[in-house]
Amino acid sequence: MEYNFSEIEKKWQKNWNDTKAYKVSNISSKPKYYVLDMFPYPSGAGLHVGHPLGYIASDIYARYKRLKGFNVLHPMGYDAFGLPAEQYAIEHGIHPAISTENNIKNFRSQLDKIGFCFDWDREVKTCDAKYYKWTQWIFLQLFNSYFNRVIQKAxxxxxxxxxxxxxxxxxxxxxxxxxxxxxxxxxxxxxxxxxxxxxxxxxxxxxxxxxxxRLAFCGYGEVNWCEALGTVLANDEVVNGVSERGGHPVIKKKLRQWYLRITEYADRLLQGLQTVDYSDAMKEMQTNWIGKSIGAEISFQIVKGKTLNNSNSFTTYHSPLTVYTTRPDTIFGVDFCVLAPELDYIMDIVSAEQKQAVEEYITYVKSRSDRERQAEKKITGCFTGAYAINPFNNKNIPIYISEYVLAGYGTGAIMAVPCGDERDFKFAKHFNIPITNIIGEHFNGEEANPTKDAILSNSHFLNGIVMKDAIEIVVDKLVELKIGKRKINYKMRDAAFSRQRYWGEPFPIKWKDGVAIPLNEKDLPLLLPDVETYSPGPEGEGPLANIESWTIQQLETNTMPGYAGSSWYFLRYMDNENETEFASKQATDYWNQVDVYVGGTEHAVGHLLYSRMWTKALYDLGFISFDEPFKKLVNQGMIQGSSRFVYRITLRADISELNSNELISNKFNSNKNIFISKSIFEKVKDNQELANQLLKSKFSELGIEGFEKLKNIEAALSVLHVDVNMVDGYELNIEEFKKWRNGEYANAEFILEDGKYMCGAEVEKMSKSKFNTVNPNDLVEKYGADTFRMYEMFLGPVEQSKPWDTKGIEGVHRFLKKLWRLFFDEMKGKVWNEEKATDTELKILHKAIKKIEEDTERFSYNTAVSAFMVCVNELADTKCNKKEILEPLLILLTPYAPHITEELWHTLDNVTSVLDANYPTFNPQYLVESSKEYPVSINGKLRTNIVIALDATQQQVEQIVLANDIVKKWVEDKPIKKIIFVKNKMINVVV
RNA sequence: GCCCAGAUGGCGGAAUUGGUAGACGCAGCAGACUCAAAAUCUGCCGUUCGCAAGGAUGUGCAGGUUCGAUUCCUGUUCUGGGCACCA
Incomplete structure (x- = not known):
């Protein structure tokens, strides 16, 4: 009887389905445990091997917790609104609801084959009106709330x-x-x-x-506007300042937008981080994103730039220039000020001479994204002709504008201190602005020094004071003189919450005389209407603006962004059928926080912060009784693709002396695909002469004539992605390659090495366009879901990114076959028995229990898989086929390989499912040792091993060690300084 | 540019708290079984010197702390993720 995985897996998947083995109840005497995967977007490309990584990890944990006696909620659903479906609709005219539904079906069938323990009765889809009714409802709660700063609560x-x-x-x-x-x-x-x-x-x-x-409010914000396409573009649809599709110019445009007032929650979001179990890196990223800083706002009077008709006199502008700074102590080192180019009042203060230059510069900045502006190494900027007056010493300070100052942060204006800030320093150097040194020898004139420990000089009343002490003194003075104030600033901005798109939740809002009127809760859901076309409406409005029946009701034409539905979905899983509430209080009280949340770090600051904010708002308003959604976060790494390349060599030549008959009859065109193997490519890639020779000899080998008539022969090389699925390791399957892409390369010629075509390789993002995606279903077909699950985990730590390589899967498959052979022999059939286990066998088992339980608990699945292998290897070596050992081993393995274990579990005459077995208990007594083989080093270099009793004292150890021949040889007669003995670890002799 | 993470054999990785670097698996090499193949089993497998015994060297790079560093510190290079409208 051999391991027939496909039959076994089909059988048990059907059984689990029929018996509703994964159905979870909200009422249970067991303790609850909530394991959640980050919401997937059902993309048209379907699953590749990178997607299930996190799902398998969470599935193992959910199954493990169930074996440990918990009532485990482990749901799955779809974040189904989104741009790709809309783009597909624009291009193919297919309603996003239809393409999305198809994608979901495809996704589901792929997921099902991997054997997850999801409770599919709890499935949610954000695009389902039964779901988005409640998204709209929560929006109304946010709209109808404000943040009371006094009690820090909505x-x-x-x-x-x-x-x-x-x-x-x-x-x-x-x-x-x-x-x-x-x-x-x-x-x-x-x-x-x-x-x-x-x-x-x-x-x-x-x-x-x-x-x-209001927590959900309407305002104006800048978007990427593409005039040619008549639409607003997402950031990743803009490449190098032009639209990805068509390459049209993109500028910033102000549009009416909805926002969530997440900034009010900044402090609570920071404090909450102390109560959750996220990685330090994750907490740091969120902390930096929130970007709380303590500083001061300082007002400078502005002297407007000269005007032509009044060239001698300067006039003071009516309102002051307010800057935000975290370093008010450097106030006497301010040599210039810089404004964000988008500030309105720039044109009011600019001088006539500078007007044109400033306008040109502003136009340039409009075409730049925030990212480009910050990443730019080249220093750009423009003098306005206006000056700011330093309130403490009345010094005239030139005012510049530059893209490195962003309007969205602080006041959009900075006071620049070149001796203390690197960017300011470079700016000053570039524009030849004299630099005031206020930190004495700490500033060397070559680079800025951001120290806070220097003693101030050139600083009037601050002279002689250490910078960090001066901060408070200056702030007090600012307040006293009424020219500034203490100010806490956040880098985080309010979250833009509207999209000029079709495929999203409609806002339950009507507009009347410019006033937003919320719909009545009983009128929800406000259904997304059908549209004729998915193209944008007038003036950058979304497609809903094209529907008369919509606009006549003065309904909001924006729709909600992707993160609306995903900000609260974990609550809906708790009670997904509820028609009167988003989830009953009883359900949310029972399931409470998500105990373990598994997903990628790409959501570090977006999704995670939004859902944390929504949770806090719902908590404040009394709808739920916890204010952090995710108790523990496990970040899964990305699986990268391992791309394969082929190298094409093509002929470029002057063919003017060939007549057209020759051109047609010769084979230059039909044989233009010549591929050279990797090592040959390496040899010729930097050697044109060699490449030309190679091509020439290949042509003569192929019997192509007329070659000698060509002039200026040049071999051109190109590197092409080739589908990884037709490459075995690095060796190209030439037959398959010839059939690829409808036979595009059917007539290709190859220059081989050792009779093989070897491909180049590189690790890249896994994507269809790079032909490096691997479909999990192909692997499940070939090796079974259990092998696939274990192999994904065996690849490396869950939280680490790693390239996919199908090759190693054989090893895991062999392991499962080996496990099977502990129960059944090909010749003899059943070999498992009910004999009493020996101490050695119990030791093997309990070593495995300890290791695997600990590793599972800390999501170290790759080492757990190793431990299974070690255990099975050792049991095979000792020829142990005893039920007493094998049965607990099966339970241990159930979370990882549920199908094979269920099958073998029943083989051992069990009648109930292994899913609800009791997890074995580790007994340390089987692992007790009396002695250890100590590694002995001399001066830190390992020289020998000596077996010593574990209860030996320092003196006994020293005696034994010094009596050892090898130790004596290395010590010679040098004096012994010290003998370091760490019990149960090592011994080091220092001479 | 800014924030975060990572770098260990031919490859994926292990070493959980500063204590035997390379567990486990892949690939490779040699052998057993077989008419043969598959499957399975056994042995070898960082680099280098050496017939061997044994030595030297080795965790991206350059330093430092320590009896002892893959692990801690400083600097640096490269790769990946994020940077607010992809999800």
Missing amino acids: EPIEKLIATFTQEGNIHNEIPDASFQPSNSKFQISNSKFSAEEWNAFDEKTQQEILMQY
């Missing part, structure tokens, strides 16, 4: 309105300090208004003000 907006009518906004300052109502009749001074003022505002003004507080 509250219903009614409460804020009530406060306004009684006390104005004395205790609730407007988050955006520069806000003014559009109706100039109602101006707000100092961001403050009284109850009387509030009550006097008209309805529209009141709504405008409330919008400044």
Whole structure:
């Protein structure tokens, strides 16, 4: 009886399905455990071997926890709204709902073959109206809430309105300090208004003000606008400043956008990190993203640039230049100021001489993405002709604009201190701005020194003070002189929450006279209507703007972004059929936080921060009773593709002296595909002469005539991706290659090495376009799901990225066959027996239990797989076929290879499923040792091993070691300084 | 440019807290079984010197701390992920 994996896997998958083996109840006496995978987007390309890595990891953990006696929730669903389906619809006219549904079917059938323990009854799809009804509902909660800064918590907006009518906004300052109502009749001074003022505002003004507080709010923001395509582009649709499709210019354009006021949660998001089990790197990335910094805002009076008709006098601009700085101590080292080029008032302060240059520079910056602006090494900028006055010494400071200052951070203006900041230093050098040294010898004139420990000089009242002490002194002074204030800043910006696209959740919002009116909750879901075309609407609006029945109702034409549905899906799994609530309180109280969340670091700051914010908001509003969604995060690495290359050599020559008959009859064209093997390519790639010779001899070998008539022969080399699936290791399967791409290379010629065509290789991202994707189903077909699962885990640590190589899968398959042979012999049939196990056999088993349990617990699956191999190897060596040993081993292996273990489990006369067996308990008594073979080093170099009893004392050890011949040889008669003895580890003799 | 991570044999990786570098597997080499192949089993397998015994050397690179460093520190190179509208 041999290991027939395909039959076994089919059988048990059907059985588990029929018996609803993975159905999970919300009511159980067992402790709960929630294992979640990051929401997949069902892409049209289907699964490749990289996708299931995390799913297998979480599946193993879920199954392990179940064996450990937990009620385990392990659901799966689809983040089904998204750009690719819409793009596909634009190109093929197929409704995204249809293509998405097809993709999901394909995804599901691929997943099913791998044998996951998902409870499919809990499946959710974000594009399903039953689901997005609740996404819209949560949006309304956010819209109808504000963040009370006093208690650091979201509250219903009614409460804020009530406060306004009684006390104005004395205790609730407007988050955006520069806000003014559009109706100039109602101006707000100092961001403050009284109850009387509030009550006097008209309805529209009141709504405008409330919008400044709502957690989901409307504002204006810049988007990538492509005039030629008439549409807004995603960042990754823009390459080098032009659209990826068509290469049209892309500029920044301001459009009305929805936002989530995540900045209000900045501090809570930071604090929450202390309560969750994420990697330090992950916490650091989120912390840096939030980017909290403590500093000060300082106001400088602006002296406007000269105007032509009034060339001698400077005038003071009506409002000051406010900069944000974390280093107010360097105030006397400010040699210039830099503004973000998009600030409105630049054109008000620019001098006539500089006007044109500034305008040109602003146009240039408009075509640049934030990323490009920050990554740019070349220093660019433009003087405005205006000056800022240093409030402490009245020094005139030139004002520049430059792309390295971003409008979105701080005030969009900086005070530049070249002696202390590298970018400022380079800028000063570039524009020949004199540098003031305020840190004495700490500044060498060659590079900036960002120290905080220098003693200040050239700094008036700060002279002689250490920089870090000066910070507070300056801030106090700023406050005293009313020219600045203490300020905490966050790098994080409010989250843009709308897209000018079709395939997303519609906003439950109507517009009336410029006021956003939320739909009534009972009118949800607001269904996504069908459209004729998926092309954009007028003025950069989304496709919904093309539907008259939509616009006539004055419904919002933007749709929600991809992360709307994925910000709360983990809650819906808890109670996915609920039609009256997003999830019942009973369900969310029972399942509570996700205990283990498995996914890639690519979601480090996007998805994870958004879902953390949504959770906090829902918590604040009393809908759930926990304010962090994910207790523990496990980051899986990416599986990279291992691409294979072939090398083509083509002829370039002057054929003018050939007549056309010759051209047709000769075989230059039909034989243009000549491929040379890797090592030959390596030889000729930098040697044109050799390449030409190679080509010439190949042509004469092929009997192609007329070669000698050609002039200026030149061999051209090109490197082409070739499908990894037709390469065995590095050797190309030439027959398959000839059939590839509808026989494009059917007539190809090859120059081989040792009779083989060897390919080049490189590790790249796994993607269809690189022909390096491997379909998991092909491997499941060939080796079975159990082998595939274990091999994915055996590749390396879950959290590490690694290239895929199918070759090694044989080893894991052999392991399972070897396990099988412990139960069944090809000749003899059943070999397992019920004899009593020996101490040696128990030791093998318990060593495995200890190692595998520990490794599974810490997601070190690759070493666990090794431990299984070691165990089975040792059992085979000792010819152990005893049920007493094999049965617990099967349970250990169940999370990793559920099919084979279920089959063998039943072979051992069990009638219930192995899925609910009891995990074996480790007994340390079987592993007790009395002595150890100690490695003995002399001066840190290993020289010998000596077996010594474990209870030996330092003196006994020293005696034994010094009596050893090899030790004596190395010690010779040098004096012994010290003997280091670490019990159960090693011995080192220092001479 | 900024933030984060990684780098160990021909390859994937192991070494969990500073203590025998290379577990386990792949590939390769030699052998057993076989008419043969497959399957299976046994042995070898970082580099280098040596017939061997045994030595030297070796964890991206350059330094440092330590009796002892793949592990800690400083600097540096390269690769991967993210940088706010891919998901």
